[in-house]
Amino acid sequence: MPVTITPERTALLITDPQVDFLKPESVVWDHIGETVEENDVVEHLVQLRDAAREGGITVFYSPHYYDAGEYESWQHLNPIDEIMFDTRMFDLAGSGSEFIPELEPGDDTVVCSPHKQLSGFWSNDINTQLRQRGIDTIVLAGMSANLCVESHLRDAVEAGFEVLVVTDATAAAGKDALEAAYTNYGFIAHETATTEEVVSRLSQKEAAPADD
Numbered sequence: 001m002p003v004t005i006t007p008e009r010t011a012l013l014i015t016d017p018q019v020d021f022l023k024p025e026s027v028v029w030d031h032i033g034e035t036v037e038e039n040d041v042v043e044h045l046v047q048l049r050d051a052a053r054e055g056g057i058t059v060f061y062s063p064h065y066y067d068a069g070e071y072e073s074w075q076h077l078n079p080i081d082e083i084m085f086d087t088r089m090f091d092l093a094g095s096g097s098e099f100i101p102e103l104e105p106g107d108d109t110v111v112c113s114p115h116k117q118l119s120g121f122w123s124n125d126i127n128t129q130l131r132q133r134g135i136d137t138i139v140l141a142g143m144s145a146n147l148c149v150e151s152h153l154r155d156a157v158e159a160g161f162e163v164l165v166v167t168d169a170t171a172a173a174g175k176d177a178l179e180a181a182y183t184n185y186g187f188i189a190h191e192t193a194t195t196e197e198v199v200s201r202l203s204q205k206e207a208a209p210a211d212d
Contacts, residue, residue: 003137003164003191005057005201011135012052012202013060013126013156014045015142015149017103020089020096022143027087027096028173032144035171035178041143044169044195046102048141051202053108058133060110062120062142062152065090065097070116080118080147118148121155130161137162139198140189141169145181153188164191166198 020026022042024033036042052059071085084090090097105111110133113124120126130138138161142149149170156163165185172178185192 001191003139003162005055005137005139005164005204007056007204009134010057010137010139011060011130011133012048012057012139012141013062013130013152014049014103015062015120015140015152016064016144017045017061017099017142018063018065018090018096019098019100022100025095027089028083031083031173032171035145035173035175036143039168039171041169041171042100042102044166045141047195047199048139048166048169048202049103051199052139054203056204057139057202058110058135059105059108060112060126060129061099061103061105062112062124062126062148063097063099063114064116064148065092065114066116067092115148118151119155120152121159126152127159136160137164139164139166139202141166143170144177145170145172146177146184147172150181150184150188153185157188157190162190163188164193164198165189166195167192168194 049059110129112126112129116123138156140153140163153163
């Protein structure tokens with residue numbers, strides 16, 4: 001069944017809408033650039049953000065960044081940590097941690113504290129920010145598909161949220177990683193859909209599709 005999108009109970013949650021995931025000057029563009037461009041992720045995220053605003057749905061950002069002390073002191077790095085630390089991805093001292101201009105947060109955007117691992121439900125305040133606003137449904141998009149997006153999805157579902165994942169508003173480090181994420185979305189998310197299918201529901205221009 002399709003997820004019910006009710007403005008006062010639904011959030012658009014975008015993970016990591018930042019330079020180091022979405023712009024060619026990213027320190028890891030050689031890993032993720034191809035699928036970001038093929039999926040037209042930036043344009044799709046803008047469309048989702050604009051539709052949510054039009055429909056009175058609150059937009060949440062879950063960012064990812066590190067400071068100099070963390071780069072110097074962390075000792076228990078997994079493979080993705082090693083890539084990020086070797087390249088100083090999401091370095092607060094550089095431009096890679098900045099929100100991309102197209103998705104600069106407005107006064108109506110809830111910017112959560114940064115997640116330091118893959119899921120914001122463990123290492124930032126997403127759960128509190130959502131629950132305090134009466135949110136029980138999440139439309140999820142952002143970067144990257146098989147890492148932060150999938151981790152936010154898993155923990156949101158474990159926390160009792162209903163989650164719709166927008167499949168073409170994300171990308172990954174290669175097509176295999178992207179396809180793996182799509183497979184898992186199909187098992188875990190309450191619904192998957194494309195940007196085109198979701199924007200009218202967010203903006204409340206059309207009702208959610210009827211059950212067959």
